[in-house]
Amino acid sequence: MSKQPYMPFFFGDFLAATAAWEGEEQSLYMLLLAYQWANGPLPNEPERIARMCRYDKRRFSKLWKTVSRKFVLTESGWTNPRLEEHREKAHKITEKRKDAGVNGAAAKWGETPGKTPGKSRSERLSNARALGTHSDSEWSSLVEICGDSCVRCGTHKQHLIGGSLCKDHITPIYIGGSDAIANIQPMCRNCNSSKGQDTTDFRPKDWAERLAKRLAKMTNEVCHPIQSNPEEESKSRCAALAGDSKPEPPDPRKQLFELGKTILGKSSGGLISKQIALSDESTVAKVLGEMALSTKADPKGYFVKATTPQQRGFVA
Numbered sequence: 001m002s003k004q005p006y007m008p009f010f011f012g013d014f015l016a017a018t019a020a021w022e023g024e025e026q027s028l029y030m031l032l033l034a035y036q037w038a039n040g041p042l043p044n045e046p047e048r049i050a051r052m053c054r055y056d057k058r059r060f061s062k063l064w065k066t067v068s069r070k071f072v073l074t075e076s077g078w079t080n081p082r083l084e085e086h087r088e089k090a091h092k093i094t095e096k097r098k099d100a101g102v103n104g105a106a107a108k109w110g111e112t113p114g115k116t117p118g119k120s121r122s123e124r125l126s127n128a129r130a131l132g133t134h135s136d137s138e139w140s141s142l143v144e145i146c147g148d149s150c151v152r153c154g155t156h157k158q159h160l161i162g163g164s165l166c167k168d169h170i171t172p173i174y175i176g177g178s179d180a181i182a183n184i185q186p187m188c189r190n191c192n193s194s195k196g197q198d199t200t201d202f203r204p205k206d207w208a209e210r211l212a213k214r215l216a217k218m219t220n221e222v223c224h225p226i227q228s229n230p231e232e233e234s235k236s237r238c239a240a241l242a243g244d245s246k247p248e249p250p251d252p253r254k255q256l257f258e259l260g261k262t263i264l265g266k267s268s269g270g271l272i273s274k275q276i277a278l279s280d281e282s283t284v285a286k287v288l289g290e291m292a293l294s295t296k297a298d299p300k301g302y303f304v305k306a307t308t309p310q311q312r313g314f315v316a
């Protein structure tokens with residue numbers, strides 16, 4: 001009868017409505033409600049109801065005097081009207097949820113109900129990546145900046161199943177968000193799946209600045225032990241991360257030239273640019289590194305020591 005697997009049952013109402021009843025009357029009433037929920041109205045033959053409930057005929061008719069007050073006799077049998085109201089309500093709620101589910105999926109994935117699905121998630125992800133990407137170190141640093149916790153509900157990752165946070169796209173990728181770090185925040189699975197079309201950025205206000213500083217520090221430690229202007233690098237990175245500008249790849253030759261002038265003095269500009277033009281950047285960087293650590297101001301001598309005559313391009 002009912003497509004609903006469970007019946008809404010209000011124990012408070014039930015106990016109040018049967019407060020003056022005997023225990024056996026209450027249990028019979030509950031049993032008959034269950035029958036009606038599962039099979040519809042009860043037969044208009046009290047003897048048959050008694051057999052259904054496995055009651056002795058006489059015992060049943062005694063109890064039925066009280067219990068029948070909760071039922072009305074309709075064309076199809078004895079019916080508890082409130083139960084049918086609840087059935088109707090439950091049915092409407094289920095239909096509403098079904099519609100919401102179908103419409104939600106349609107909004108999310110562009111699928112029109114009953115039609116062939118639109119782009120798959122992997123297609124959408126590759127579109128998002130075409131708009132921007134992020135590195136593993138950007139993601140892990142961002143998670144640390146956000147306190148290793150879900151930015152929406154604050155749950156620490158150690159309390160989550162699997163011990164890790166999801167990458168939430170602030171502007172969802174199904175409405176054109178990119179996969180760049182500027183559009184990503186750490187969330188627990190629960191918040192990620194329940195946020196819907198909310199595009200709130202829950203990250204700390206200074207996340208881009210802090211992330212840029214961390215990355216600049218990491219880059220300097222790992223890749224460029226001598227090349228350095230962390231402040232400058234961090235500023236441009238910050239703008240790039242926040243999506244203010246397109247990240248411009250730094251020109252290593254220009255960086256070397258500026259660095260060289262800082263170490264050797266402005267008057268050495270000509271020497272440095274000539275050296276950069278003639279030999280490879282790593283050799284020049286090595287010489288500049290040694291010069292930076294030395295008190296001797298003899299750049300020419302250092303270049304001579306570190307390079308071959310061909311590389312030097314000048315006579316010592």
Ligand SMILES: [Zn+2]
Nearest residue numbers: 150153188191
């Ligand atoms: Zn959460």
